[in-house]
Amino acid sequence: MTEIRSLYPRLVVDGGDAALDFYAAALGAEITDRYTAGGRIVHAMVQVGPVRFAVKDEGDGDPAPTDGGPPVIIALEVDDADAVAERMLAAGARVVFPIDDHDYGDRGGRLADPFGHHWMIAARRADLTPDEIQARLDATTR
Template identity: 65%
Template structure:
């Protein structure tokens, strides 16, 4: 369809206390590899990616509005990569979603924001706007 955004990827983002320990656990337990890791100057991981066979998922430290699981809580953020973030956000908002973080250029190569769907699930909608090296991303994050 003309004007429709194309989905390019979907993966869960697991929010944890102690991302580096979690990354070590997931890599060992699943026979995977940590392929991306970006941290703030204080060491908190703001984004990392684990690949194990055909799966990939992100891991980040709790904070910035993202709580780690407590009790029966299951904080997972769906990260949806698309070709037109504004179009997807508009459709979601039209269907009853609400804005958690507005869509914006975050400086690390993505135009992104976060919405809560009418059922309580969080969706990070991202559109790649600049291809950066991992070193450039870390420099901009830290």
């Protein structure tokens, strides 16, 4: 059986910096990771006590809920993204973004379950520093 390493909600918003400011003021959130591409937040990990969640600006096929997108994307970190995707597809999920290798060190993609929830499935393939991840993102948006 595939090992699940973590699960956290991923909030797609219109105005990532304003959302991060709100979560800091309202919840005492700390931003532990923040990556941008083309001036937009593509991933910011937020820590509130023992709880963590991610925030990203809308775009790259992710509309904010105010524009008809899903209110939350569930990020599922596993040891084998392909195996989890195959099991989910066999059980009735559909592909939103196919499983593929990404410059930021993950192999992953996105599936929608039969109930409309989006699952971002990812397996870490390379241990990169935050600076290396940002440099790779910057190189792909030039």
